[in-house]
Amino acid sequence: MAKALYIDYRKCTGCRLCELVCAVFHDGISNPARSRIKVMKWEAEGLYIPMSCQQCQDAPCMNVCPVKAIYKDLELERIAVDYDKCIGCRSCVAVCPFGAMNFNVHDRKVFKCDVCDGDPQCVRFCEEKAVDYVDPDEVSILKKRDAALRVSRAGKEASAMIAQL
Amino acid sequence: MPLDRKIAYIDLTTGDIQTKSIPLDVRRKFLGGRGLDAYLLYNHTNQGCDPIGPDNTLMVSGGLLCATCASATARTHVMAKSPLTGLLGSCNMGGFFAPEMAWAGFHHLVIKGKADHPVYIYIHNGKIEIRDARALWGLSVTEAQWAIRDLLSDQEVKSMVCGPAGENLVRFANVMTGIKNAGGRTGMGCVMGSKNLKAVAARGTMDIHIAHPKEALEYNKRFIDQIVSAKVNQTQGTLGTPFIWGATNSWGGIRCRNFQYNQCEYADDIEPERIDEIATETMGPYHMTGCFGCQVHCRAQYKIPDGPYAGRYDEGPEYTSQGAFGGETDTPRATTVLTGNHLVDQYGMDNLETGSLISWAMELYELGIITSKETDGLDLRWGNDEAVIEMIDRICHRKGWLGDTLANGGVAAAKTIGKDSFNYLIQVKGMSNLHSDERGTPALALNIATSSRGSDHLRSRPAIDLYHLPEPVMRKIYSSPVPYDGPLSSEHTEYIGKPWQVFWHENCYMAVDCLGICKYHTTFLGATLPNFEDWARVIYYNTGLQFTPQEIWEIAERCNNMERLFNLREGLTKDDPEKGDVLNHRYHDEPTRRGAPDVVGRVIERDKFLQMRAELYEHKGWDENGLPKPETLKRLGIDTEPSHLL
Numbered sequence: 001m002a003k004a005l006y007i008d009y010r011k012c013t014g015c016r017l018c019e020l021v022c023a024v025f026h027d028g029i030s031n032p033a034r035s036r037i038k039v040m041k042w043e044a045e046g047l048y049i050p051m052s053c054q055q056c057q058d059a060p061c062m063n064v065c066p067v068k069a070i071y072k073d074l075e076l077e078r079i080a081v082d083y084d085k086c087i088g089c090r091s092c093v094a095v096c097p098f099g100a101m102n103f104n105v106h107d108r109k110v111f112k113c114d115v116c117d118g119d120p121q122c123v124r125f126c127e128e129k130a131v132d133y134v135d136p137d138e139v140s141i142l143k144k145r146d147a148a149l150r151v152s153r154a155g156k157e158a159s160a161m162i163a164q165l
Numbered sequence: 166m167p168l169d170r171k172i173a174y175i176d177l178t179t180g181d182i183q184t185k186s187i188p189l190d191v192r193r194k195f196l197g198g199r200g201l202d203a204y205l206l207y208n209h210t211n212q213g214c215d216p217i218g219p220d221n222t223l224m225v226s227g228g229l230l231c232a233t234c235a236s237a238t239a240r241t242h243v244m245a246k247s248p249l250t251g252l253l254g255s256c257n258m259g260g261f262f263a264p265e266m267a268w269a270g271f272h273h274l275v276i277k278g279k280a281d282h283p284v285y286i287y288i289h290n291g292k293i294e295i296r297d298a299r300a301l302w303g304l305s306v307t308e309a310q311w312a313i314r315d316l317l318s319d320q321e322v323k324s325m326v327c328g329p330a331g332e333n334l335v336r337f338a339n340v341m342t343g344i345k346n347a348g349g350r351t352g353m354g355c356v357m358g359s360k361n362l363k364a365v366a367a368r369g370t371m372d373i374h375i376a377h378p379k380e381a382l383e384y385n386k387r388f389i390d391q392i393v394s395a396k397v398n399q400t401q402g403t404l405g406t407p408f409i410w411g412a413t414n415s416w417g418g419i420r421c422r423n424f425q426y427n428q429c430e431y432a433d434d435i436e437p438e439r440i441d442e443i444a445t446e447t448m449g450p451y452h453m454t455g456c457f458g459c460q461v462h463c464r465a466q467y468k469i470p471d472g473p474y475a476g477r478y479d480e481g482p483e484y485t486s487q488g489a490f491g492g493e494t495d496t497p498r499a500t501t502v503l504t505g506n507h508l509v510d511q512y513g514m515d516n517l518e519t520g521s522l523i524s525w526a527m528e529l530y531e532l533g534i535i536t537s538k539e540t541d542g543l544d545l546r547w548g549n550d551e552a553v554i555e556m557i558d559r560i561c562h563r564k565g566w567l568g569d570t571l572a573n574g575g576v577a578a579a580k581t582i583g584k585d586s587f588n589y590l591i592q593v594k595g596m597s598n599l600h601s602d603e604r605g606t607p608a609l610a611l612n613i614a615t616s617s618r619g620s621d622h623l624r625s626r627p628a629i630d631l632y633h634l635p636e637p638v639m640r641k642i643y644s645s646p647v648p649y650d651g652p653l654s655s656e657h658t659e660y661i662g663k664p665w666q667v668f669w670h671e672n673c674y675m676a677v678d679c680l681g682i683c684k685y686h687t688t689f690l691g692a693t694l695p696n697f698e699d700w701a702r703v704i705y706y707n708t709g710l711q712f713t714p715q716e717i718w719e720i721a722e723r724c725n726n727m728e729r730l731f732n733l734r735e736g737l738t739k740d741d742p743e744k745g746d747v748l749n750h751r752y753h754d755e756p757t758r759r760g761a762p763d764v765v766g767r768v769i770e771r772d773k774f775l776q777m778r779a780e781l782y783e784h785k786g787w788d789e790n791g792l793p794k795p796e797t798l799k800r801l802g803i804d805t806e807p808s809h810l811l
Contacts, residue, residue: 013462015455016261021382024234028378031268033370043344044307046448046466046478106372125386127393127460128451 002077004136005113005120007050011130014039014048018122018131025121026111034104036113037122037131050131052122053100053113055079061092061101061112077136078115086110166374167233167708168192170272172811173293175286177360178219178278182293187272191810192710193720194802197272198228199255199678200724201811202244205275206253207731208807216248216352217334217359219279225325225365226273227263228681232373232457233707234381236388237683239264239457241325241342247351247618248359249336249518249574250595252732252744255618256339256353257678258325259456260346262367265323269369276362285313285324285364290371298363302332305511306341313366324366328513330561331358336574337518341510345464345480346456349515350596351618352574376709384706388686388695389460395691401463402453407437409690410484410492413601417760419492420602422547423521423528424591424751427602428759432497435487443470443499454480461685469507472500473554482506488600489520490557494527495547504554512561521597522571522578523556525590534584541565576743587742591749594619594737604757605764606630608663611777615667615746617728623684625671629692630657642688643669646697646714658763660773664781672721676700679724723801725785726793730806739778739791746778746791 019035027034037052059079062070069085070092072078092101092110101112113120115133123133134142174183187201195201202224214220224244231238241263247254266272270291283298300316301309306328314322324342331338331354338354339347348354357363375381392398400408413419414429421429433439444452447468455462469477482502490505491497509516523545529535530545537544543565545552559568570578576595579587591598596619603610608630609622616624629642639653643665653662670688673696677687680700688696695703697714704710704717712720737744752769759765779789786797798804 010449010451012451013453013455015457015459015462017458017460020234020458021385024375024378024382028375030232030234030373030375031370033268034372044311044478046344046452046454046480048454105370121382125389125460127389128462 001136002075002118003133004055004077004139005052005115005123006132006134006139006142007052008130008132009049011128012039012048012050013128013130014041017125018050021121021125025116034106036102036111051098051100052131053079054098055113060095060097064091064095066091076115076118079112080114081110081112083109166376167229167231167267167272168710170227170267170373171270172273172275173271174275174277175293175295176278177276177280177284177295177362180295182295184293185811187811192229195724196229196679196720197231198226198240198681199242199244199257200675200720200727201273201679202226202242202255203724203727203731205273205811206244206246207727207734208809208811209275209277210246212734214246216246216251216254217355219277219360221246221356221359223276223353223356223360223362224273225266225276227267228679229704230707231272231681232264232267234375234378234385235680235682235703235707236385236392237456237459237461237686238681239459240678240681240683241348242678242681243325243340243348243353245353245356246735248334248355249352250619250744252594252735252737253618253728254351254353254356256348256350257623258340258342258346258348259459259683260323260342261457262323262325262342263681264457265369266367267369267373268371269367270371274365276360279359280361283361283363285362285366287317288365288367288369290369301363303329305329306513307344307511309364310342313364317366317368319368322366322368324364326364326513327354327357327362328511330512330514331355333561333563333572334358335514335561335563335572336577337515339513339515341513344478345510347510347515349517350621352515354513375707377706381703381706384703388699388703392686392694393460395693397691398461398685401685401690402461404437404441405453405463405465405481406484407440407482407487410487410600411437414492417757417764418602418605419488420524420591420598420600421492422495423493423524423589424602424749424755425528426759427604427757427764429492429495429497432491434499435491435497435502439499440467440482440487441465443467443503446470456683459683461683463685467503469503470500472504474504474507477507479503479507479510481510483516485600486516486520489516490553493520493524493600494553496550496553498550501550501553505557508554508557508561512557514557514561517599518574518597519557519560520600521591522560522575523553525575526556526567526571528589529582529586532589534586535567535582539582540567543567588750591751592620593748594744596620602757604752604769605760605767606657607660607769607773607777608657608666610748610752610769610774611663611667611781612670614748614774615778615781617725617732624674625667626689627663627666627670628690629688630663630666632692633657634692638692642692646718658767660770660777664777664784667781668784671725672718673697675721675724676717679720680704719801723803726798726801726803727806729787729793730803733792748774
């Protein structure tokens with residue numbers, strides 16, 4: 001099975017290099033408005049969350065498309081747009097629950113993450129690996145390890161506090 | 166193309182706005198950013214203009230590579246005549262403002278005049294408007310930025326603002342963007358305040374075509390690999406710049422009690438590891454954050470752990486805040502440093518200048534030159550944390566006699582205070598020193614004495630001089646891109662060869678500032694990091710412009726000479742204690758009292774210092790008085806300035 005993007009927003013430093021390299025890789029142009037990935041920020045709290053396509057199993061964009069221009073590419077486990085069929089109605093933009101389907105006002109086309117055909121540039125350039133490319137079944141294992149460690153640490157801290165009483 | 170980004174001339178008095186293209190031959194001469202700003206400053210201000218009058222001109226810019234696919238092109242540069250020094254005013258900050266301005270269509274703004282009520286400038290996809298900012302006047306740095314987003318109903322707007330310090334015409338007020346990205350030194354926020362200009366806001370979605378996108382992308386990756394593999398940047402990315410303070414303090418290169426000591430004792434509470442602990446406790450394990458496109462991520466996020474401002478969120482502190490509110494005032498407590506840092510961030514006031522002036526006032530208080538009468542009862546003794554925090558507030562709001570006096574800057578304050586207060590003021594050209602003590606490092610002393618904007622570590626500091634690099638390595642670095650076969654010494658206490666190093670770094674840092682990239686991405690703290698050769702390629706891949714490394718060097722020389730011409734026009738003479746290329750007498754007369762064996766007991770020897778300075782002038786093609794020789798100006802093509810090309 002193909003890999004999937006895994007975003008751990010806690011690791012994001014908010015630099016937005018992913019946006020830059022995404023736009024340059026796909027369009028040869030620096031412009032975050034052309035990026036498939038976008039870091040949403042709440043600067044006053046120091047909160048940065050990269051948002052990109054989840055490549056849904058039951059993808060609303062695919063379901064809503066009136067001309068069936070959006071299809072599932074099983075080889076790369078991605079939802080893709082067939083631009084020969086796309087009529088630019090933007091129903092997919094309206095329906096995506098993550099805001100991950102975009103509309104490019106310069107070329108007047110919808111666009112979304114295509115995992116750079118298997119070598120996602122956002123992952124390649126992110127030194128922190130806030131955006132990573134992993135086996136989809138590994139994501140929950142990674143999260144389990146992380147959570148287990150937190151539970152264990154919390155337990156130790158609690159025992160230490162009790163011991164001090 | 167980055168080259169089609171425009172320049173706008175904005176007259177706040179009349180409301181007139183003109184936009185122009187930047188001609189290619191001007192780009193080839195000055196690139197952009199600080200270099201082109203220096204040209205514009207010389208051409209658009211009249212000799213002797215009042216820095217806080219409508220005639221002063223404020224330049225705001227991004228570098229040539231701003232928002233391209235080069236790495237870390239986040240820097241915003243701002244220039245004007247300085248209300249602090251009366252000479253060159255210049256500052257540079259990271260964050261996200263300049264790239265946003267570039268996506269909105271502009272690389273350079275030239276702002277003249279004075280609005281009759283508070284305004285802000287809004288730049289949006291090729292259009293510029295002057296808007297009412299009466300509702301924003303009085304707001305803090307972050308309050309103002311969030312309020313602008315709400316006014317424009319757009320959370321993606323990036324703004325550079327002046328805070329209350331700028332409004333109150335504190336002579337060392339900053340321009341600020343984001344939480345703590347500060348255009349510090351020389352009072353560019355004060356110039357904004359004097360023009361009734363609260364903010365410049367930008368929002369852009371315009372394309373910047375990359376000349377050779379594939380190569381630019383791959384070169385960026387190569388750059389990043391090189392940059393993050395440098396140990397110094399890995400440490401920056403973990404502990405931020407506080408690690409520098411920690412290292413220099415343990416060695417003996419930090420000012421303590423103004424200039425009485427060169428090391429701060431009992432400083433465990435503000436050591437980098439302690440600051441990191443607080444950041445981890447308050448913001449979690451992933452608390453480092455970065456500027457646009459940068460993988461160094463050198464600043465921490467934190468909340469103030471306790472005290473009257475407990476729970477307030479901020480970023481940093483930079484090592485400058487450790488120095489300003491910990492070391493110099495001998496208040497090495499984390500809460501004081503983090504609170505002081507937060508206050509200057511919110512007020513938009515230079516942390517270095519603020520801390521330096523407070524510690525100067527503390528020394529004057531100790532000596533009895535000022536008393537509790539001048540301090541309005543505030544006990545300005547060394548180590549008084551509350552007094553330091555109180556003074557920050559008083560300076561910003563010009564409260565009390567001393568607050569108001571210090572807000573005018575050190576040289577003006579010394580005239581008001583009188584007696585021999587000036588002798589204790591640690592400044593060059595009217596700007597206070599960094600928190601560092603350069604008595605053990607002649608190269609660094611020469612750097613601060615001759616820097617174009619006054620005492621400064623970011624214009625020509627040969628910081629790698631402290632690494633004791635093997636001579637062949639030094640030779641390799643310093644004999645490219647132009648040949649040099651004169652003396653070089655790996656010994657940081659030496660005087661020989663240092664002028665060339667200062668000259669080399671001055672050109673290196675000028676080039677960086679013209680390109681709009683960060684100094685952590687060049688030969689500043691890391692000896693292995695990119696410089697001229699790499700820039701020639703990165704400029705070509707991103708813009709299509711072809712330069713040789715030697716040509717970039719020459720551009721840097723040209724821009725440095727433009728800054729010198731401006732300073733000379735505004736009255737710089739080489740030996741003037743207020744405006745010259747000289748150090749405070751204490752550098753020469755008072756030996757260091759603490760630190761490692763290679764630091765303790767050292768002074769900068771006067772005659773050797775003057776010899777270094779003369780040598781540096783010679784390298785620069787200046788005469789013995791520090792004036793650029795006619796043939797130098799001719800060689801650089803700036804012998805007929807002002808030439809009004811733009």
